Each structure stands twice: as C-alpha cells, then as structure tokens.
Amino acid sequence: MVDVAVVGAGPNGLAAAVVMARAGLSVRLYEAADAVGGGSRTSELIEPGYLYDVCSAVHPMAVASPFFRAFELSQRVDLRVPEVQHGTPLDIGRAALAYQSLDRTVQELGVDGPAYRRLMQPLLERVDGVVEFTSNQLLRIPKDPLAAVRFGLATLDQGTPIWMRRFREEAAPALLTGVMSHALGSQPSLSSTGAGLLLSTLAHAGGWVIPVGGSMSIARAMADDLTAHGGTIHVGERVGSLDQVRPAKAILLDVAPPTLARLGGSEVPDRYRRALEAFRFGNAACKVDFILSGPVPWRDSALAKAGTVHVGGSRRAMAESENLVDMGKHPTEPYVLVSQPSVVDSTRAPEGRHVLWSYCHVPANSKVDMAEAVTARIERYAPGFRDVVVASKTTTAAELSAYNENYVGGDFSAGLLDLRGLVQRPVVSNVPWRTPMEGVYLCSSSTPPGPGVTGMPGYHAARYALKDIFKMRVPGLGVGL
Structure with missing residues (x-):
C-alpha cells in the first residue's frame, strides 16, 4: 500500500x-x-547521435513557472538562452527579431518599435503578476489585479479585429503573430493572443531557454x-x-x-x-524533423542566432493559414514553427551537423504528410535549404495521437x-x-x-x-x- x-x-x-x-x-x-x-x-528519431525533442522543444516557462521556480530547475538543468529569442522572416528579405533586451528589440523594429514597447512594457514591468495570473484557474481573484488588468487590455488590443490599429509596418505585428500562432486556433482570437502575449513577455524576461540534451x-x-x-x-x-x-x-x-x-x-x-x-479537443500538428549538413541558410543571417523561428510571412498570411486549418483544410503555405536547438546545444548532433525541429498545424486526426509544404515554406525564406537537408522524418497528427493518448486527434494542447x-x-x-x-x-x-x-x-x-x-x-x- x-x-x-x-x-x-x-x-x-x-x-x-x-x-x-x-x-x-x-x-x-x-x-x-x-x-x-x-x-x-527526447529521442534519436532518425539516426543514432541526433537528439530530437519528440514534442516540446523550447521552454519559456522553465524559468517562469511558479512550480519550476520553486523546484529551482535552473540549478538542476543547463538551460541555454539564445542571442535571438525568436524571429519571423518577412518577404521583404529581412526578419523581425525578438531579443531578451526589449530596448534592442524596439530599436530594430524601426517605425513600430515605440508601439511595440507600449504594448509590452506594461506587461514586462509586472511580469511576475502576469505569470501568476495565467498560471492559475481564471475563476479567482488575482494576487496582482493591476497585472491582470494590463494583460486583459493588451489581449483585447491584439486579440480582436482592431489588432492593426497601433502598427504601420509589417515587422512588429508579424513578430507578435508568430508567437500567438503557437496556440491552435483562429486568428485573431482572445485565447491565442493571451497565450502569445505571455510568451512574448517571457522572451524579454527570462528568455526562451533550450535545455542542453x-x-x-x-x-x-x-x-x-x-x-x-x-x-x-x-x-x-x-x-x-x-x-x-x-x-x-x-x-x-x-x-x-x-x-x-x-x-x-x-x-x-x-x-x-x-x-x-x-x-472538446482542437486541431493538431504535423511534425517534421530534419538532419542538416549545415545551418539553415536564412536570407536574413540574423535568424541563424534564433532559437525559434516562426515561418509564415506577414501577420495576414499567418492568420490566413491558421484560419484555413480552423476550417478543416490543409494550407498549401502553412505557418511553420521551427526550433534550432543546435544554435546553443552542440550535443544534439555530431560535429558539423545540425538538427531542425518543426511543425505546422493541420486538422484533427490528419494523416497528411506535410513535409514538402514545410520544406517549401522554409526554402522560401532560406534559399538553398533543400541542399542542406540530409534526411527527414514526418510525424502526422494521427501518429502524434498514437504516441501520446493525451494528444487526442493530435491536439498537443x-x-x-x-x-x-x-x-x-x-x-x-x-x-x-x-x-x-x-x-x-x-x-x-x-x-x-x-x-x-x-x-x-x-x-x-x-x-x-x-x-x-x-x-x-x-x-x-x-x-x-
């Protein structure tokens, strides 16, 4: 007993x-x-010596979660913070980049930098309250009501059709939507935006850490x-x-x-x-893992320093892709979430080689192999990507569901x-x-x-x-x- x-x-x-x-x-x-x-x-999914995260790969909450903070995870695991927390390549040839430094991020966003600061600074100033509010049951009085109010107002600002009112160019809104699209669902929406704003805030707080190994x-x-x-x-x-x-x-x-x-x-x-x-369960993901002979040849070389890359183009393009999935369709130009663990962790692959982790969203229970669509999407912003691909492995939504019973229909949420x-x-x-x-x-x-x-x-x-x-x-x- x-x-x-x-x-x-x-x-x-x-x-x-x-x-x-x-x-x-x-x-x-x-x-x-x-x-x-x-x-x-973490598993050797393709060949021995290449370590892939089977599901989650990047961990903003590893240094922010109240449980992991109490557990002192950062003293138990080697958590690496990349120079660029996340980035979104744009069709104009450059990328929107999020650094741990909010000042540097704002400076590089140009015209919309001040608008991005006005959105993120109030959340960053009360980040502990934001984390506490979002880490509990919503039907309760938050410990930091001001943090909850600020978070709610920011979510209303970016989670409704008025989400472009503060921006004039593509970079800042694309940077935000890349993060908001982590959540399965239509765009814009309050739930996806709330998740995205939390993650965006954490990028400027503790960073989007990648665990060694x-x-x-x-x-x-x-x-x-x-x-x-x-x-x-x-x-x-x-x-x-x-x-x-x-x-x-x-x-x-x-x-x-x-x-x-x-x-x-x-x-x-x-x-x-x-x-x-x-x-109710939501839509799903199709995961594609790669062995690369070299780093991804991003058109904007700054993306080589990013732990995470959101491949999807403009805010409008990403929203259109996500909304197609919400209608039960497979986008021909999907939003692709890419993790580059080799940027900070050399243990993932033999010397000179790299692993690349990616997925795109698909309808629930999908058996469609999206490897070609994912490859083409990355190639668009990294010409020559196909030339560095040594091998790849696809895990469809149906296979993801079979792997983990909690992912009903492939819904990892x-x-x-x-x-x-x-x-x-x-x-x-x-x-x-x-x-x-x-x-x-x-x-x-x-x-x-x-x-x-x-x-x-x-x-x-x-x-x-x-x-x-x-x-x-x-x-x-x-x-x-």
Whole structure:
C-alpha cells in the first residue's frame, strides 16, 4: 500500500509526484510508455547521435513557472538562452527579431518599435503578476489585479479585429503573430493572443531557454528528485482502471478527460461523465524533423542566432493559414514553427551537423504528410535549404495521437483553447483538478492553466490532494531542501 498513485509521467504527472514525495508521502508513478517525459521526451528519431525533442522543444516557462521556480530547475538543468529569442522572416528579405533586451528589440523594429514597447512594457514591468495570473484557474481573484488588468487590455488590443490599429509596418505585428500562432486556433482570437502575449513577455524576461540534451533533461531532473525522496517509477505499465492502483489514498491522473472517464468506470457520476465525454479537443500538428549538413541558410543571417523561428510571412498570411486549418483544410503555405536547438546545444548532433525541429498545424486526426509544404515554406525564406537537408522524418497528427493518448486527434494542447475551453477545463469549477470521486484528482494539461511544460496542473492537483486528504501544506521543493 502506498499513500499516492500517479498515473502518467508527463511533466504534470512528474510535478505532482515530486510535490507528494517531498511531503514525505510514499508515491508510486505509473507510465505506459517505456520512458518518462510525455510531452518532454527526447529521442534519436532518425539516426543514432541526433537528439530530437519528440514534442516540446523550447521552454519559456522553465524559468517562469511558479512550480519550476520553486523546484529551482535552473540549478538542476543547463538551460541555454539564445542571442535571438525568436524571429519571423518577412518577404521583404529581412526578419523581425525578438531579443531578451526589449530596448534592442524596439530599436530594430524601426517605425513600430515605440508601439511595440507600449504594448509590452506594461506587461514586462509586472511580469511576475502576469505569470501568476495565467498560471492559475481564471475563476479567482488575482494576487496582482493591476497585472491582470494590463494583460486583459493588451489581449483585447491584439486579440480582436482592431489588432492593426497601433502598427504601420509589417515587422512588429508579424513578430507578435508568430508567437500567438503557437496556440491552435483562429486568428485573431482572445485565447491565442493571451497565450502569445505571455510568451512574448517571457522572451524579454527570462528568455526562451533550450535545455542542453533536450527536453528530457527537464523530465529526468524531476524523476531524479522523485526517486531521491522515496518515490518509485514504473514504466511500461499501463493502468486500465482505478482499482489497479488502489488502495492508494490519493490518485492523481495525468490523463485526458476521456481516459479519466474510462479509468473511473462506474464510479464516475453521470453528470461528470457527460462533461468528460463532451470535452472538446482542437486541431493538431504535423511534425517534421530534419538532419542538416549545415545551418539553415536564412536570407536574413540574423535568424541563424534564433532559437525559434516562426515561418509564415506577414501577420495576414499567418492568420490566413491558421484560419484555413480552423476550417478543416490543409494550407498549401502553412505557418511553420521551427526550433534550432543546435544554435546553443552542440550535443544534439555530431560535429558539423545540425538538427531542425518543426511543425505546422493541420486538422484533427490528419494523416497528411506535410513535409514538402514545410520544406517549401522554409526554402522560401532560406534559399538553398533543400541542399542542406540530409534526411527527414514526418510525424502526422494521427501518429502524434498514437504516441501520446493525451494528444487526442493530435491536439498537443490537450483541449480546445478558446474562451470556453480556458474556463471549462474540463468543467467549470473553482477547483477543476478535484473530481467527484473521493481521492481522485486530474492533473493533465486538460486542467488549468492548460498546455505547456509548466508543471502547474500537477502542482495544483497535488496541492489540493495534500490539503483535502492529508491535511498538509505544499512542502519546500528547492535543491537545498
């Protein structure tokens, strides 16, 4: 018998397990795959010696998430900050670039630099309040109301059809839309804009860090801490029902709502089951990984220093591409999100070679291989790109769904990110991590604050489990504790 059973060893399941083990409870973590990590695994997908992040690759929240700050992740993992946080190549031949320095970013944006500053400076000044507001359930009073108000006003400014009112040129709005398009959904929209503004703010705060050795380094740090505090990890062990992990006093589930309904069986109350089965998922991603014989030959050479590149052209072009996906179509000129980990991490590939990570958005459950469309899109802004491609591998949306059960239909956000999806995740509640089943908590990205490697859904679920069942507070999580 153990105190706590955690099902699913993604970042949130690991975070939940770490918190419970640090509280002195006996913890057993179950993972169906042969390794921990979930959305933060790293693998030799194409050839030995080339390390690819299977899902998440760049981690703005690794130094901003309240959980990771308490966990002191930066003292456990080598997190590298690229010189250019992210960039968007434009058809005029140059790129819009975001540096960690807001001043430098504003200076290089030219005419629209001051407008960009007026949008971002108020958020950056209260970045801790913005992170706290966006890292919790929205149905609550924020600790920093002014930060929440500033964030809300900026979201209204950029998440509605008036989003061009402050800009006169292409660079600044394209820079912002490249980030906003990380979220699956139409453009402009309040939900995508909120996510994009948070990430844009973090680019000028702690930076968009890349972990040396891949995203698995983050999962491994949590797994090591769990076992150091007495927890056990069981990989390759699929849990088919809650009875399989009983008589644990608390059960925390890093699973999608349909899986929770299946695991709970007849224990799930009818009303709650209907909510779980009606939970909405969004569109998906088609991922394309490359082995390169050299760096990407970007037309604007400054992009060679960027950890992340948003390939999509102007704000209008990116919006048109994303809106086609929202209509169930495959764009011929997709928005492509590119990660260049080799820029700061030489361990990813043999000397002289590079890895390139990319994806584009596609309709849910798509089986279409978008490799050619992705390659052509990059080639447009990096003439000669095809000449440096040694090999590539495509993971379709359907294959992404098979890889991770939480990515239903290939939706790596684990749930539709519209306004309803932000509040009803998976139900409307002040404590959505707590289920109606005694001792059972949901801690996946299908709960607030949603997707991303933040550990926060797991942290929140563990916090309430400690309070409800064990009458304990969250313990210290730092390296020296």
